[in-house]
Amino acid sequence: MPLALAATRARDAIEEDELDRIFHALADRTRRALLRRLSGGPARVSDLAAPFAMSLNAVSKHIKVLEQAGLVARDVEGRVHTCTLAADRLRHIEHWLDYYRRFWGDTLEALADYVEGER
Amino acid sequence: MPLALAATRARDAIEEDELDRIFHALADRTRRALLRRLSGGPARVSDLAAPFAMSLNAVSKHIKVLEQAGLVARDVEGRVHTCTLAADRLRHIEHWLDYYRRFWGDTLEALADYVEGER
DNA sequence: GAAATATTCAACTATATAGTTGAATATTTC
DNA sequence: GAAATATTCAACTATATAGTTGAATATTTC
Structure with missing residues (x-):
């Protein structure tokens, strides 16, 4: 196998690993709730719990x-x-998701509206 | 608990169930590969396998x-x-994801470009 | 109708996951 | 330095998951 191809394969495998971990992390409502909570600002472990x-x-x-x-990133200060x-x-x-956007009907207009709204 | 609030709670729980199922389904590379394959058009179970x-x-x-x-939707015709x-x-x-868009820096321009490009 | 084909069902194994309780570690406060 | 606080580690349980093999079901072909 040519080196360049091997490198691509390795990169793809890492990418798949990452998607596995991310999707799995999101597949639990407690974890989604933790993320939502953190979207309001940093918090300590015990506050989150x-x-x-x-x-x-x-x-x-x-x-x-x-x-x-x-x-999630963690900053340890003392205890x-x-x-x-x-x-x-x-x-x-x-x-x-980008790849699949074209397969679910015409959300493109809604998306455009969203982008316009935010600008 | 007022009826309207109970209804909202029930709706939220169903929504969370759905997210659980969808994220979980996507947290496996075989299943992601199957979806990718189906994005090229319908296929029989044995072809997919x-x-x-x-x-x-x-x-x-x-x-x-x-x-x-x-x-994935399934259409059974004979065997x-x-x-x-x-x-x-x-x-x-x-x-x-929409909710979290504002938390990851300025992708908005890229998104706008994407929308423009597709139009 | 017998053989071949497409798919699922059932039973099982190995491993991962979400949760528990109790002890350990490390830091801060008094 | 003893007590309180914040968090993790270890060991365990119960359940879910991804895979297997072999049999069953249903349909199609010869």
Whole structure:
């Protein structure tokens, strides 16, 4: 196998791994709720856990899943871990979706409206 | 609890269920490959399975996962099951992503370019 | 109607996941 | 330095998932 092709294959495999991790991280409503909460600003692990009817430990694990998918960043200061939304990583999904946009009818106009509105 | 609020809660729960199913369906590279393949046009179960190094049975199950997420539609004619991409359902993800667009820097221009290009 | 074809069903295995509880670690406060 | 606080680690349970093989079902072809 030519080197260039091998390199492409390797890159594709990494990309697939990333999509696996990101989609999997988002496939759980607790984790989606954590992201939503973080969209309002950084928060400590225990603050993130407070609203949920599950142990701090369980939430800590969910945060780790988000972190490994690159969707959450963690800043450790002393004993406090502060989590931040890393929304950039969602671009991978956006990019994956791009390909399929042309298969779901005419959303293009709505999209254009959205873009115009934001400008 | 007022009736209107109860109705909203129920709707939200269904929506979360749907996102769970859709994100989960996409969190597997085999299933993403199946969708990609179907984006080229409808195909029979055995045709879909052919390229994979796994049993027909395994692929049949993957198709069922996609079907239950609403991402694939099935048309049965005699013994042949023909699968079609149901990309509409991806709008749920698009919609979920919409909220986060403003958190990843300035893709808006790129998006605008994309929309202009397609028009 | 017997043989071939397309697909699912059933039963099973191995591994991953989401959750638990209790102990450990590290830091801060008194 | 003892107590309180923030978080993770370890060990465990229950359930879901991705895969397998072999049999069953339903349809089509000869």
